[in-house]
Amino acid sequence: MNFVRRLVMALMSAIASAGAEDLSPIVAGLQSEDAQVRGEARQQLHTWTARVSAPDRADERTQLEQALTARLRDASLPPPVRTALIVPLETIGGSNSVPALAALLGERDPELRDAARRALEINPSREAGTALLAALDAASEPRWRIGLIHSLGMRRETAALPALSRALEDPVLREVAAAALVRIGGVPALTTLQRSAATGTPVVATAIAETGRRAGGAGRAAWLRLANDTHSPGVARAAASAGLIELEADPEEAVRRIVAAVCDPAAQVRTAAIAAAEPRRSPALSAALTSVWDRLATDAKLGALTLMDSTAAEFVAVQCASADPLVACHAVEMLARLQGEAAAPKLIEVAASDAPARAWAARALEALAGESVAAVLRQAATQGEPARRAVALTALARRRDPQAGSLLLTALQESNPMVSRATVEGLKLVGTIEHLDVLVRAGLGGKADALEAARAILVRTDERVTAVGRLIELAKSCPPASLAPLVDLIGAAGGADALGWIRSQLTNEVATVRDAAVRALANWPDAEVLVPLRQLVTASDAPDPHRRLAIRGIARLVAAATNAPAELRYEAASAALSATRDRADRVALISALAGVPDPRAAAALREQLQAFPDARDEILVAMAGLAEVLQSRDRTLARELAKQVMETPSAPTAAKSKAEALAK
Amino acid sequence: MNRRAFLRRTVLAASAPMIAPSRLFGDRAPSHRITIGLIGMGLMMRTHLRSMCGRPDVQVLAVCDVDRGRRQAAREAVEAAYAAKSGTGSWKGCEAAHEFESVLAREDIQAVLIATPDHWHAPIACAAIRAGKDVYVQKPMTLTQREGRVLSDLARRCGAIVQVGSQQRSEAAFRRAAEIVRNGWIGRVHTIYARLGEFPPAVELPEEPVPDGFDYDRWLGPTPWRPYNAERVQGDYGGGWRRFWEYGSRKNGDWGAHHFDIIQWALGRDDSGPVEFIPKGWEGAEYQMHVYADGVRVLRDHPTRNGHMIQFIGTEGEVCVSRGNRLETIPAALATRPLGPGDVRLYESSDHEGNWLDSIRTRRPPICPAEIGHRTATICILAGIAERLGRPIRWDPVREDIVGDEAARRWLDRPRRAPYVML
Incomplete structure (x- = not known):
């Protein structure tokens, strides 16, 4: 500077x-x-x-x-x-x-x-x-005059009315003059607009409608003329109708106005009228709207529903079954608002039907407050048609009703598929570890979806250790042949106790239980399982399907468990690579090794490159990835790997992946 | 009906337990198509244009911009999109308009989407409503507080569907955060942090020649004349026109229009607003702040937990929320706690533009109608005024007036440059 x-x-x-x-x-x-x-x-x-x-x-x-x-x-x-x-x-x-x-x-x-x-x-x-x-x-320039007229309007200068009157007759100035008059407001401004030769133009007509609000009886008269003149622009009629509805002192006349407006062919008139009519909800308005129902457009029906009061509840209830899904959904919404707790029976009926609004009715049952709603639902859950019972059970579960758990457990024995499905879904939401015993017994007794609910509870609960303990206790009283589903469940729960118990099942006399145990280990979420999986892979007497499951489990965990020690991950992957004969498994392991920051991983990948040229592209991509991972720990090795990747020819698709990894 | 009564209705609709879902409009037959015009083909419109051209229930009939190159490119993009859709290899039928008035004059266009700089939002939206169109207007809804009142009243009285582009209302995490706060699960909220960031200062720029095909006078529109410089008119998330006070409220109007909007929603103040605005630096204030009547304080750019965009702090917990569906709560279980019977369930939308289109069909209020947009923009504008004047402002959210500061009251509107004076 x-x-x-x-x-x-x-x-x-x-x-x-x-x-x-x-x-x-x-x-x-x-x-x-x-x-x-x-x-x-x-x-x-x-x-x-x-x-x-x-x-x-x-x-x-x-x-x-x-x-x-x-x-x-x-x-x-x-x-x-x-x-x-x-x-x-x-x-x-x-x-x-x-x-x-x-x-x-x-x-x-x-x-x-x-x-x-x-x-x-x-x-x-x-x-x-x-x-x-x-x-x-x-002034003479139009642009300049527009500015001055606007300023006079903003200041509400009544002394400008004669000048604005003249400006209204000039097509260039008309819009700004009309806006200025709207801003000035009052009877003189309205009169100026009405006396204009351009009074029929959309600009002036709309201005008259906007000015009417602050012009008392004269404004109301102007609104009436606009609202009744079907040749007026829709926006002007909308503003006029809304004004009349808002300010009309006579309730009967207001109802007539509202009905006329919601039947209007212009959407804006209907929309403005419905907004304006909101504080005018009354039995008379409800009755009037129901009397013209069949003449209303769909949007007007939706608006009319919002204007009805509790005297129209029966009519609204009928509309819940409307074939028009929009009308039906809004009717459900309004019924819940109008009747509150009393709407519950009707909502159950709609939710249990095949009406378009059934899902909406079910949601309303979840949201509706009140002890009587719960009571109606509890009763419906134990009596009557299966569809109603299913709806009630679902609603109770979603409401987290304190009695939902016991009602659902009772319903668990039902054979009806609708009730059964609702029960299982409900228990998934509200079941606790207290319900595990019953659910597992039902599951082992052949009700497979009960085990689904048990699994959901296990995944959700904060008391997983206790839950696993109970399941292990339960397993002791089960015949060995039926233990497999329990192995799956305990595996889903995870934890050290579960892992120990599942490992003990690897030697179970029943093949399906052993299979389940291997499956559980292969799907285990934590790296702690890499050791037993590695043992499975290297065991000479392991059946081939078990070995393959174990290899896949290792590939998954070596890639995902990035916080586990690199040594543990490398050794598991290395053992699995030595054992696998399947190309897809090999590629998965190679890809997993790309994320293991251990120099031995680089050596392993190089060996693979030599031994398995058919997987060259995948190995090169993995080597590029490993170079990126290693660069902060062993820069020399990372460079060597990168150099080797660059110098080794590969397919174009792999070249792109390689280049992306190396660019990092 | 007065404004507050209308608002109660709006809020009632907005707190409804359920709203007709867009999937109910299964029949997207051509006869149900909504014909629209896109106005302001800059940075923000890129996403809108792609979205609108991709919707089977929408037909874009016109694009409009003061920049010839931009409007022609936009027309080509629209026509290419429809050509690809039709499978014929070519499609014509999108007008490239220089002036928005010609778009509004078309009777075959039902609705317009406005994504101009802020100073054109209200003039175009008001003109569109008077022309009988429904409107989607980018946030903040208006440049001045008075514009917002005019636009909201006009929309209500003329029966227009207006959606304001504070689209975080249509993101699940923000709705969930607002529901957690609204239901009192974190106790009484007393402090809120909102991360807005900062633009570089608005510097004086040397005059440059106006590029051929760019109507700079119209771009400036109602704002004071300033010499042309490309930086002044540039659409840029990090600056451009957004950094100049003439065209907005800087970051308050930019991110504030999103985050303050969510805060209003969460506090249940969609029909009201804060009572005091304190600028950063006032009597050593480290952060810009606004305060609600019950003492809830909103601090701008105070550090937030894990860098979240908004952090609500209550007597019994916290809610932190950001874009990308990031939601953290203390206690953690609040994040997944289901809503129970009688709990406040907020208006649900997962598609802000789609919600607008559905509202056009049903004529029911969209998730962010003009009144809500106005109340949010008011916060952005007043925070900006306090910053510009360098002193606190007291605000009466019922009368919508600044209390005890005549000079500040003059800033509730800005005089418009002729001939772009219409509102």
Whole structure:
């Protein structure tokens, strides 16, 4: 930064922080050719303005306003500088600055005079409005007139009504004039709009509808005309109808208005009317809406449902079975809101049917609060049609009803498939380890899905050790031939006790139990199982299917258990590689070795490259990956591996994977 | 009906236990297609364009931008997408409009999606509603507080469906976090951290020639004239126009429009807002903060647990939530605790744009209607005003007015440059 720039910026900064009344350095900064200096000047001016704009700084505010005003009168300043000096007046300008700003409305520079207009628009003094109106009378350019009309509207200058009336007849100015009149509001503004020759245009019609709100009886009359005129634009009719509905004093007339609007062909009219009618819910409105139900469009039906009160509950209940899924779903929602707890029987009926809203009714049963809902569900869970019982059992489970567990256990013996499925699904949600015994016995007795529920409980419970203990205890009383499902369950639970027990089953006399034990070990989630799996792989008497399961388990864990010791992972993988004869298993093991940060893994992969050229591409990709893993531990070896990968030809697909890994 | 009554209805709808799911619209026959126009073909519109062209229930009929190159490229993208879909190899029928007014004038277009810079959101959305269109408008909904009030009232009175693009409401983790807070599972919430980040400062830029085919005057629209510089108009998540106060509220309007929105939802304040905004640095304040009437404090950019986007701290626990469905709770079990009977169930949506389209069909409120968008934008705007003025602002969320600071009140709206004054 050069010396002059530094000096100017330091001066500006000192002035802004000290609150001195000298704008000179800032004005000089604004004229700089250096963008950074100009930016600093703007920032300092802003900081100064913000500081004096605080409520307790009236004197400083006046001083800054006067200083700015004085500068604005200096015609020798370039327009961009004067424009920048106007900006603070948007925040702090009062009557003192009006004359200077008003004078700028006659400037030729369009951005300068527009900045003055904007500052006057927001200036609270009356004289600002007078100045803007005078400028409008003298203005000819459409762009400039648009700005002035808008400002007069924003200030709600009623003195501008004649000028706005004239502007309404000009197609270029009509929209902004109409908007200004909406902003001004009241009967005179409304009358101005209504007297316009352009009253039938969408712009003016919509403005009339918007102005009606603050025009008393005249506004209501205007709304009536718009709402009843089918040639009016939909948006204008929407605003008029909504206004009439909101402000109508006569309840009967309001109902008539609502009904007419929800039957309107224009979607906006229906939507606005339904929103406006919300506080007018009444028996009369419910009755009126039901009487025109068949004439309503689907969206109007949805809206009408939200407008009905409890006297229409029966009608709403019937609609729960509507063939139109949207109507049916909304009816279910409304029935739950209108009737609360009392809706439960109907909701059970719908949920147990094949109606489109059945899933919605089931969800409503989950959400509905109240002890009587629970009571109705408990009763339904034990009596009546299987479909109703299934719905009730599911709802009780999802509500985490305290009695759900015992009711579900009772229902566990049911043969009906719907009830059975609901029971199992319910127990998956609310079953506890207290239920394990019954579930396992049912499962071992042939009810396979009971074991599904038991498994879900085991996965979910925080008392897994206790659960495993109970299952092991239960196993002692089971005949050996039926132990296999228990092995699966205990395997799903995991933990040291479970692992020990499962390992003991590797020598069980029953083949299916031994198979289950191997399967459980192969699917074990933790690396602790790598040792027994390795023993299985190397055991000379292990059946081939067991060995293959063990190899796959090793491949999975060596790849996934990245926190386990590299030595443990390498040794398991190495043993498995020596034992496998299957190409897919070999490739899985090779791929797993890519993540083992042990130099012996590199040697193993190189050996594989020599011994199994048909797996060359997969091995090269694994070597590239291993190089990446090793680079932080053994950079030399990583480079050697990478070099070997680069120098060994491979298929194009593998080359891409190699390159990606090596790039890292 | 007054505004608050309307809001109660909106909130009632929003807290409904269930909302008609989009899957109910199984029949996506051409007669059910919604015809739309896309306005503002910059950074944010890229995702919208792909999404809209991929929906069988939507037909994009027009794209609009002040940059000729952009609008032509967008038209080509739309036509290429439809050509690929139709299998004919070519498809024509997407207008590339320079001015949004020509899109709004088309009677065959039902709805518009607005993804311009913030300063054009309200003017275009209001014009669209007056033209009878439904609207999806990117967040923050408006540049000024007054614009938001006008837009929300207009949408209600004219029966328009307006969805604001605070799309975190349609992400499961944020809904879940809001439900945990709303149901009191972490006790009484007293402090919330929201991570917004910071843009580089808005510097003065040297004037550059306006590129051929770029309507810079219209790009500036209602904002004060400033010399052209490519950086000023650039769409850039890390800066571009977003860093300038003229076109938004910087990070408050950027990430704040997402995170403050979720905080409002979680606190059940969709019809209200904070009562005080304190800028960073005020009397040594280390963090920007806003405070609700019951004392709940929201601190911007305070470090959060595990770098989460939002952290709610209650008397009995915490909820941390971020994009990518990241949700952490203390106690941990809260994250998976099922909602019970009578628990607050918030409006469920998993597809923000799809929710808008469904609302157009059902005429039921979308998940983030104009009033909610307005209340969220109000927070962004007021936090920005407090920052700009360098002092706290007291806010009356019922009267929607700044209390006891006349100069700050003037900032609730910004005077518009002619001729782009319409709202």
